[in-house]
Amino acid sequence: MILHRMSAAAAGVVLLAAMTAGCGNGNEVGGASGTDDGKITLGFSQVGAESGWRTANTKSIQESAASAGIDLKFADAQQKQENQIKAIRSYITQKVDVIAFSPVVETGWDAVLQEAKAANIPVILTDRAVDSQDKTLYKTFIGSDFVVEGQKAGEWLVKEYEGKTAPVNIVQLEGTTGSAPANDRKSGFEEKIKADPKFKIIASQTGKFTRADGKEVMEAFLKANPKIDVLYAHNDDMGLGAIEAIEAAGKKPGVDIKIITVDAVKDGMQALADGKINFIVECSPLLGPQLMELVKKVKAGETVEPRILTEETTFTQAQAKEALPNRKY
Amino acid sequence: MTGVLKHRLFWPSAALIVLLLGNLIFTPHFFSIEIRNGQLYGSLIDILRLSAPLILVALGMTLVIATGGIDLSVGSVMAVAGALACLIVVDNPGLSGVLLACVAAVTLALVLGLWNGFLVSVVGLQPIIATLILMVAGRGLAQLITEGQIITVNSPPYRFIGAGYLLTFPFAVIIAAVVVAFTALLTRRTALGMLVESVGGNPRASRLSGIHSRRLIWGVYAFTGVAAGIAGLMATANVSSADGNAVGSLIELNAILAVVIGGTSLAGGRFSIAGTVIGALLIQALDTTIYTTGVPAQTTQLFKAVVVIVICLIQSPAFRRKVLRTVPA
Numbered sequence: 001m002i003l004h005r006m007s008a009a010a011a012g013v014v015l016l017a018a019m020t021a022g023c024g025n026g027n028e029v030g031g032a033s034g035t036d037d038g039k040i041t042l043g044f045s046q047v048g049a050e051s052g053w054r055t056a057n058t059k060s061i062q063e064s065a066a067s068a069g070i071d072l073k074f075a076d077a078q079q080k081q082e083n084q085i086k087a088i089r090s091y092i093t094q095k096v097d098v099i100a101f102s103p104v105v106e107t108g109w110d111a112v113l114q115e116a117k118a119a120n121i122p123v124i125l126t127d128r129a130v131d132s133q134d135k136t137l138y139k140t141f142i143g144s145d146f147v148v149e150g151q152k153a154g155e156w157l158v159k160e161y162e163g164k165t166a167p168v169n170i171v172q173l174e175g176t177t178g179s180a181p182a183n184d185r186k187s188g189f190e191e192k193i194k195a196d197p198k199f200k201i202i203a204s205q206t207g208k209f210t211r212a213d214g215k216e217v218m219e220a221f222l223k224a225n226p227k228i229d230v231l232y233a234h235n236d237d238m239g240l241g242a243i244e245a246i247e248a249a250g251k252k253p254g255v256d257i258k259i260i261t262v263d264a265v266k267d268g269m270q271a272l273a274d275g276k277i278n279f280i281v282e283c284s285p286l287l288g289p290q291l292m293e294l295v296k297k298v299k300a301g302e303t304v305e306p307r308i309l310t311e312e313t314t315f316t317q318a319q320a321k322e323a324l325p326n327r328k329y
Numbered sequence: 330m331t332g333v334l335k336h337r338l339f340w341p342s343a344a345l346i347v348l349l350l351g352n353l354i355f356t357p358h359f360f361s362i363e364i365r366n367g368q369l370y371g372s373l374i375d376i377l378r379l380s381a382p383l384i385l386v387a388l389g390m391t392l393v394i395a396t397g398g399i400d401l402s403v404g405s406v407m408a409v410a411g412a413l414a415c416l417i418v419v420d421n422p423g424l425s426g427v428l429l430a431c432v433a434a435v436t437l438a439l440v441l442g443l444w445n446g447f448l449v450s451v452v453g454l455q456p457i458i459a460t461l462i463l464m465v466a467g468r469g470l471a472q473l474i475t476e477g478q479i480i481t482v483n484s485p486p487y488r489f490i491g492a493g494y495l496l497t498f499p500f501a502v503i504i505a506a507v508v509v510a511f512t513a514l515l516t517r518r519t520a521l522g523m524l525v526e527s528v529g530g531n532p533r534a535s536r537l538s539g540i541h542s543r544r545l546i547w548g549v550y551a552f553t554g555v556a557a558g559i560a561g562l563m564a565t566a567n568v569s570s571a572d573g574n575a576v577g578s579l580i581e582l583n584a585i586l587a588v589v590i591g592g593t594s595l596a597g598g599r600f601s602i603a604g605t606v607i608g609a610l611l612i613q614a615l616d617t618t619i620y621t622t623g624v625p626a627q628t629t630q631l632f633k634a635v636v637v638i639v640i641c642l643i644q645s646p647a648f649r650r651k652v653l654r655t656v657p658a
Contacts, residue, residue: 049477177626205619206626210575211479211568216379220620223372224356237479241568244492250365267481267570 043091045101056329057285064288150188214238218245236268380613382560389553397597398456405467407577410558411565422484442554446547471573491566529597
């Protein structure tokens, strides 16, 4: 009992100390930045480490910060918004020069971003957007445009079947239902192919961005639809799973059924180089160098575009063979 | 006739048959099975093959639920076992490497099962809490083993476990059938099944009458761990890759559902292995139906929910009595 009371008291003291420390720092608004050695300090809050894509993203940011001579303070939010808000608040107290983060969810950021604005710390969003009326809360948003990715996939398909009149039966493996990449990659793709009635999406179902579901759904598609000409998968992994299903059905992926995917992770690029995929639209996690450029610009007070696209490309089979040896993820 | 109607497997079997027949309306060749590349090929074969991991997991779950417990960690155990196996196979893709990987993975799954059993039977934690610990921690462990990446293996012997065919028949189905037959023999040809049921019915009375409740419960959780481990091997071998996030995700809920559809009481004290197998087949048949008939991705969850509710209602004797009473004789 006594022990309990003592530990409670101790906790109270610690809490009080933390609070007063927080207030103390918070009161010196507008002071010089935390580190005055001329080095820019960047506070970055990452979503988590949920996929190979994300870990490549983290690595890119850490490496390019080091090579750009920027002092990086990095925090992993483990998929939780409250962790991210905590991290951003601590960056504000530490008076970093620039804050960057990949928001876990789209809403609920206004309060903490107001605090950053009040403390005169510019904010850059990476990879994912926030849904806020007040566009002055952040300087810029750098990341991929999923609609453009879908459009690129559609454009390739239109070109591939140029001059042909026979109907083209397309099946689509969608990403996780309701996620931004799934919605946007679908709408971008459909927008590009709808002009020509020969393109028909005969089946479309979610494969939840995983190989296992991609395979399972493709198996069912193959049974239900005797004639499939094209598969469009919203990421490489679902495409890779579907390739297994196509092979098990005695067909040649890439030849009997043309395959378009998005992402360009290493396994996908390998399949592309092997001729099992026909076209991949890149969704690059390597936005570190671009981010560091932006950090320097906003620190220097230069105006930047409110929306910046990640430098991304597309790969054909020949390009994949060339690019594969240098692939980082 | 009334004897057939009263058999406790009647309603789950009827639901399965109705569901399969319903497919004929949308897909006339749903029941067609052919031999392609020396393998049986058809929707029914897909259902059998894809339900194999679920059957194994649900089998363990049946026994755990019969003792009045529950095991939420099965999906995570699958992910851990699959990840470890792929980690070993990636460097030793030969037959000996695959055997080593299987032994190591199943042993690890056994240890995890023993841990669950220890928490439930010795420490006396509530099963839902005890296994929740490993459900969360196991995902982390799987992520740790895969380092957050998807491990892709290129090993024909390993692939055989999940996607191979022995004498035209899917090997995964053969494994599942052997484990089911073994378990059925062990529980129904010996007193073991009855002892499990008595522990589930009243642990205290069973102990007082001389049954080693503690040892029995411990053993049941260990068995579930092993079954989940084998399921993890199958699931990862099916797509030749281990994805720590996705393998066995939410399978615990499907397994519980399969057990319930099969007529095993969630209160413990009674179980039906044949019912569980039918339940697992029913769940997979439902998934395959959704993919072949082309239910839009946004409505699949709702569609599934409605079907499951209907199945559970027609299975409920109380509900049937009520309906029969309102329909005038």
